[in-house]
Amino acid sequence: MNPAPFFDPFLAARDGGRYDQYRWFRERAPAAWGRPPQRVFGDALYLFSHHAVTRGLAHPALLQAPETAEYRIIRDALKATPDFRMILAAVLFTDPPAHAVLRRPMSQAMTMASVQPRRAALQARAQSLLDACCRRKHFDLVADFASPYIVGALGDLMGLPLGDPLALKEETARLARALDLQHEDSPCSGHAPAAVALARRVERTLTTTKPHPDGLCMRFLELYEGGNWSREDLVTNLVFLLFAGQETAVDGLGNAVVSLARNPEAWRSLASGQVDSLDATDELLRYDPPLQYAATRIAAEPLTIAGIAIPANTAVVPVLASANRDPEAFPMPETVRLDRRPAASRTFGHGPHVCAGKHVARLEIAVALETVLAYLPPEAIDLDRTVERDLITFRGHRQIPVTPDSSDR
Template sequence: MTQTAPAGSGTSEDIVPGAEIYTPEFRADPYPVYAMLRAERPVVRVRTPRFDSYLVTRYADARQALSDPRLSKDLYRAGDTYLQVFGEKARQINTNMLNSDPPEHTRLRRLVTQAFTPRRIEAMRPRVEEIVERLLDRMAPHGRTEFVDEFALRLPLSVIGSLLGIPDEDHEEILAGTQVIRTVGTGGRSPQEDRAAIGQAQERLHAYFTGLVAAKRREPGEDLVSALITARDGDGRLSEAELVSTCFLLLFAGYQTTSDFLGNAVVALLTHPEQLAELRADPDLLPDAVEELLRFDGSVPVSSFRFATEDLEIGGVPVPAGSIVTVVLSSANHDPELTADPDDLRLRRGDTAHMAFGHGIHYCLGTALARLEATTALRRILVRLPDLQLDVPVEELQWLPAASAFRGLLELPLRFTPTPIPGGTR
């Protein structure tokens, strides 16, 4: 970075070109850049080809920003800023609780929470265990795997598909659409071509969920979509647009984030062999280990956008009305004010109040499901693949684009000693 004013002294005129932050080195390891930002520019305005955004990188500032009602999540209130960032086509899949403020957010979250109960999630445990074993059965005899495609994507897609009532035969269609959105910027396309591809993928997914809601309305089942159709808040229900958009939100939030986290967690363990050995020796450590892995390298590096509804300050930096604000959750999780030696992986670190699932009224609704999937998957991977290791040097791993909304791998080649399927072919 070229600007080195004292921390907290920034003004709304301080602008850092995104190219100075989102470098190839950042793509592989963003945490040194986050450390520099926390020290030199804890709240900084960054310019990218599509828009400017204020990045908030310190833990205390992040918690404040995520709780500040002056930072709106209502995309309609953002007006032209919304259109500039997302485009008109995105409106149809963004009419949900993630993109709303109270009282609308309160109503929508209450309705979704009725269907997304702890009892329903706990009832998914046998299904999660079954899917994990089936995927490991496919991998174990071969001695090599591309973990992202063969496991990390498949497990959460199968789980959230079961929860929502998506037929297994539709998984490939869902996968194709979501991966266009996830991997934007990796196909050598121009920004205009990327936006067109995303728009087409969004339209296909919107059409799919419109049809799924209609089918569940005709023939309700025991799935979450059927429960959402009947959920009531007083005299109100979710509108058709809200139902379709909520299905899209639950799919993406419940599948893509877990998928990327599984890859990140495996890499973190394999590159910290002493911590991996400790976990193998004490499997009861796994719940604490998952929390530390979420803090250490979570799959959601930044919050979804907020829009300043009035002039305000964050960390002493003026943020004018109409500005986009992005809270850098991964930076907050590596702030020394949160925990000592934050760049070290310590599976016995204990509770750190990390922000991998956000903070405030938009705190992730699917935390219980994500933890269930992660602990189940890692527990069985440690048992079934005891000598697991990277199949390429760590520096050759290909990560998602630096400015992506997700932190994850495009591919994760692994190798291990082949083992037969327990009990024969399944």
């Protein structure tokens, strides 16, 4: 009998064929054992099929921080690095009932109805940035458009001035690298404590700036001053918003533009208004999501998923990008169909930890795509010179060169 295949996320990302790897494993089994996502874990179970990922994301015994003696040892080891020590207190890495206390004010402030009034301001920001970009012979979509656009939008949402978008992007990119899946030979401790730098930025801004009364920061401050949140809750979750609200949105926007440039008919279909921009955004984020893996879950007790017995304290990793390409959920999943309306997409997760800011991100990216496609033809994107990020969990681009007049190439 052949041994069961063993998944190596580091190899899949390094070879540039991650989607081929996901498909290979998914076609053989809905889940497979593989290399641990962090050095402190033993072998982990990776979930590949849409059904297995969905079940894993919602399973009540798969937790972020189960109260077992064995996992406390693992969590203490993770906390040995400053970035993990801070970020593990954020909403994403907590379990009920504390999770609801932290999540509720975020989700209440970021419903689709509450974010729709931001559309006009987003359009104005996108148009202003692209007006400036298109006066140049060449520009970089990531540095010159996506980053300042998303950082400006995030500042409006939070009700805080965020300063130089490229400086903030550098700090959040360092945190993404520190939180990425770590090879056993990759010393996490070698990274500068990016979360600490972001926390200092937050504390400095809170000291020198009065937040806008309608922003999320003011809502968080009221919870802190009312005794519902600790100071750690306040600072850590502002740091988490700075990180998650910017890294994944910039990556998602860049991936979407590149996917459209590789599919000129889809580009023209969206540019002409034949497809709703939010529907198109959902499909593009399904096709090439910025977050490939969900946060690692830990089995609080022995359980079974996809017919596999999982011992207590085992790390379980739902592969979101694999679920999004499962033909059982999405016919012809490796084809971009902008009118697909992929309601079952797992780009934003599922279950109690589904992304609280998903409606914000969808609208920001949809408005940006409308604007980019109104200003540029698909030939303006220099696909031969794009540079991808060298990360595993986070998929995006460091550079997307643009030549507004393609005859200038």
